[in-house]
Amino acid sequence: MRDEYDAGSTGPRLAAWLEELGLADQLAAAGLPTFERDLGGAVVWRDPGTGAALTPDQVADLDRVLHQDGDEPAHAVPLALVQLRRQARVRAALLASPWHTYASLADVRGGSENAARFAVHKAAERHALLVVAHDGGTLVPAFQLTDAGELRDELAPVLEPLLAARMDPWKVWAWLTQPAGLLGGLVPHEAARDPEEAAIVRHAAVRLAEVARA
Structure with missing residues (x-):
């Protein structure tokens, strides 16, 4: 499995991108696959229903889905996850009142x-x-x-x-x-x-x- 997620693969790149945007925590709420890192730092993406590790093709499909917003896929931001993050922050503020x-x-x-x-x-x-x-x-x-x-x-x-x-x-x-x-x-x-x-x-x-x- 580690060979499927080497440093140059889509999986680690996608995980790092979402972490940089602060959107990794919104994947589960959106019903999307989530990822975890093992002790060596390798990234494994998992199916939300079965918990099984995604294949490289499945990770590539997820990558395309998350980059589909906007005219420049390479610089796109997954708007659905951004909205979920904002919703979570608003709810946290309301619950603090x-x-x-x-x-x-x-x-x-x-x-x-x-x-x-x-x-x-x-x-x-x-x-x-x-x-x-x-x-x-x-x-x-x-x-x-x-x-x-x-x-x-x-x-x-x-x-x-x-x-x-x-x-x-x-x-x-x-x-x-x-x-x-x-x-x-x-x-x-x-x-x-x-x-x-x-x-x-x-x-x-x-x-x-x-x-x-x-």
């Missing part, structure tokens, strides 16, 4: 965990609360809540069109908490607090929802 589980929300509301779970599910069904699935659990981003753990009144008409359009909850969370181009760089959930900006935020949410539906 305050959010609630059913238990922590129950503490804020002064009720039981079961009551909080039921209330969250009912509000989500009405498109009146943003909930995000993560690692088999449910997160309730805290930015949308008052100190008492209830939805901020000014965000109800902003959330409703986005959630009704079945927009990805992670994208809703990101759009509401980061500077938005549709708002000239304002952060939507912060701008919604200002009565003079609230109507503009609602309009931007409706436009974004329309794009999501399309």
Whole structure:
């Protein structure tokens, strides 16, 4: 097997290229073959389904796939992996911001965990609360809540069109908490607090929802 991945072969070159771009960690998330290095530094690419080592022809096919974006294959960047990397960074930033589980929300509301779970599910069904699935659990981003753990009144008409359009909850969370181009760089959930900006935020949410539906 080592002969198939000598220093001049496609396998090591492809691995080094992806490492240089910082995209190696996104291969598995994209459902693509991944690679490993043995103690001697040799690169072995493995099939995502079977774990079997790829043949040189299979590595060459993967190389062509990853270089297919752009007019100059030699200088192409695998855009799908770049997008996955950005998505991973955005999610990490969102997860670093305050959010609630059913238990922590129950503490804020002064009720039981079961009551909080039921209330969250009912509000989500009405498109009146943003909930995000993560690692088999449910997160309730805290930015949308008052100190008492209830939805901020000014965000109800902003959330409703986005959630009704079945927009990805992670994208809703990101759009509401980061500077938005549709708002000239304002952060939507912060701008919604200002009565003079609230109507503009609602309009931007409706436009974004329309794009999501399309």
